[in-house]
Amino acid sequence: MKLKEKILMDKHKIKTLLKKWLPKDRFEHSIRVEKTAVKLAKIHKIDEEDASIAAILHDCARYNDINLIQEAEKLGLPIKPIEKVQPKLLHPRLGAIIAQRKFGIKNKNILAAIKKHTVGSIKMTPLEKIVYLADHTEPARDYKGVTKVRKLSFIDLNAAIVECASSMLQDLIQRKLPISEETLKTRNYYLTKDG
Ligand SMILES: [Fe+2]
Numbered sequence: 503m504k505l506k507e508k509i510l511m512d513k514h515k516i517k518t519l520l521k522k523w524l525p526k527d528r529f530e531h532s533i534r535v536e537k538t539a540v541k542l543a544k545i546h547k548i549d550e551e552d553a554s555i556a557a558i559l560h561d562c563a564r565y566n567d568i569n570l571i572q573e574a575e576k577l578g579l580p581i582k583p584i585e586k587v588q589p590k591l592l593h594p595r596l597g598a599i600i601a602q603r604k605f606g607i608k609n610k611n612i613l614a615a616i617k618k619h620t621v622g623s624i625k626m627t628p629l630e631k632i633v634y635l636a637d638h639t640e641p642a643r644d645y646k647g648v649t650k651v652r653k654l655s656f657i658d659l660n661a662a663i664v665e666c667a668s669s670m671l672q673d674l675i676q677r678k679l680p681i682s683e684e685t686l687k688t689r690n691y692y693l694t695k696d697g
């Protein structure tokens with residue numbers, strides 16, 4: 503079997519399994535994120551297959567009724583105080599583990615992109631940047647500032663990340679929710695560096 507055929511078959515299997523695994527709306531969001539990530543990968547000349555697989559699986563830990571704290575404890579993951587208040591913040595880290603164990607993903611770059619997709623990180627790879635941005639700009643996203651983030655994501659990934667993290671911070675402040683240190687670090691890093 504040729505490599506391209508094998509990749510397509512593997513992806514088909516992943517999608518079939520994921521469709522059963524995730525709630526319908528979460529699966530549909532994942533497909534939209536995949537399309538957005540592939541579009542960004544084409545524009546920025548990043549491996550489209552890696553982008554596609556990382557994006558499809560980015561929310562694989564947001565399945566029905568998951569108790570994220572319990573799952574994290576079972577796996578022996580350290581839980582930060584903010585994650586106790588907002589367990590949702592655990593899903594990227596759990597997602598990377600589930601992608602590896604349940605979906606058989608071995609590629610470390612893909613797993614890292616899943617792990618960083620929510621709050622970002624300093625020194626992200628191009629793949630990590632586009633999965634983060636695709637998640638925050640897929641067509642159904644409609645937070646204040648999304649149009650600007652979306653436009654910037656086509657031309658300047660770092661500027662789009664600054665804009666995206668800034669919007670997230672404003673939203674969290676407005677809703678009186680705790681702010682993850684990582685969101686602040688991500689914004690500050692890309693605001694002051696080219697990297
Ligand atoms: Fe997510």
Ligand SMILES: [Fe+2]
Pocket residue numbers: 531535560561637
């Ligand atoms: Fe998502």
